[in-house]
Each structure stands twice: as structure tokens, then as C-alpha cells.
Amino acid sequence: MSRLLLLNKPYGVICQFSPDGMHPTLADCVDIPGVYPAGRLDTDSEGLLLLTDDGALQHRITDPRHKMVKRYRVQVERIPDEPALARLRAGLQLKDGPTRPCTALRIDPPAGLWQRSPPVRHRLTVDTCWLEIGIAEGRNRQVRRMTAAIGHPTLRLIRVAIGPWQLGGLQPGQWVDADVRCPQ
Numbered sequence: 001m002s003r004l005l006l007l008n009k010p011y012g013v014i015c016q017f018s019p020d021g022m023h024p025t026l027a028d029c030v031d032i033p034g035v036y037p038a039g040r041l042d043t044d045s046e047g048l049l050l051l052t053d054d055g056a057l058q059h060r061i062t063d064p065r066h067k068m069v070k071r072y073r074v075q076v077e078r079i080p081d082e083p084a085l086a087r088l089r090a091g092l093q094l095k096d097g098p099t100r101p102c103t104a105l106r107i108d109p110p111a112g113l114w115q116r117s118p119p120v121r122h123r124l125t126v127d128t129c130w131l132e133i134g135i136a137e138g139r140n141r142q143v144r145r146m147t148a149a150i151g152h153p154t155l156r157l158i159r160v161a162i163g164p165w166q167l168g169g170l171q172p173g174q175w176v177d178a179d180v181r182c183p184q
Helices: 056-063 082-090 141-151
Strands: 004-009 048-052 070-077 103-107 126-137 153-163 175-177
Touching: 004 103, 048 056, 070 141, 082 103, 082 141, 082 153
Parallel strands: 048 153
Antiparallel strands: 004 048, 004 175, 070 126, 070 153, 103 126
């Protein structure tokens, strides 16, 4: 039987099991042999990471042709106006090509959010804002590059959902077994 784990990947953990000598790895969070990440999450990003021992499921989750939406809560510098958010939603031209249209809206700061170590830099003269962004692709550092392209650099990025799987109340470093059934 296939296995699927939902992990809240902490800030600073790299998405591999083998040590690199500089960062904690997934092995510091999950001691289950034979599971591998279905996708990646940057070292300086937090939140939901799926791990599975099923290669077909891993492919279904990560292949952009399946358009599995990934949702992020993103803290950005300053408060984007509606035209900036509309640019995000319509798709942007990045150095590696255009992004697909996405969802993007301002949200209240997430309730029950854990403290990050190290904390996000705080500047007294610069407001911050939280966004929820949903994308159906996943290029390298894409959300960070998208918010930078509209003039609102990302300060903190937390993935809260991949398709039907949600982070829920998992705390950093915690994981649970999940239903392996993937929607068609």
C-alpha cells in the first residue's frame, strides 16, 4: 500500500534526506524509510511538503500538466494595491518566461501562526501585508519572484495546501499520514 505524509517543513530545512553539512534535512523531521518529497520547498520557505513512496503519485502531484494548485500565505513588504494584485492574477513575465494566471488576494495575518526562527526582519518605516496566492505551476522561487516583480518583496512564505491536501494545524517539524487518493 502506498504511503503519503504531510509534513510542515520548518524554515531552514532543505528538501532532501542526505546531509549537506550546512542545513538540517528532511531526515531531521521524518524517520520513515523509502519516502521522498513530491516537489520542493525552498530552504527559506515553510509549510506543507508531501512525501510519498509511490512514484506515480509523486509524478501526479508534481507534473504541471495536472495543474494541481498550490496555495501560499505570503508576507510582503508594503501593501499592494488592486492593480498590483491584478498583475499577479493575470500572469507576469519573469526572466524564465510568463507565469500562468493565478489567484491572489490580501488576507488578514494568519491566526495561530508559529514564530519563525530567525524572525522576519521588521522595519518600523515599512508596512507589511499578507497575501494568499494560488499557483498551478512551481518554478524555482516562483512566488518570491512574482511578488518582487510587482514591487512587493516576500518576507515570509508558507505553503498551506497542495491540491486537496492541507497543512491544517501541523506545527513545524510535525507530520501525519494522509489519504493517498489523488483527485483525477
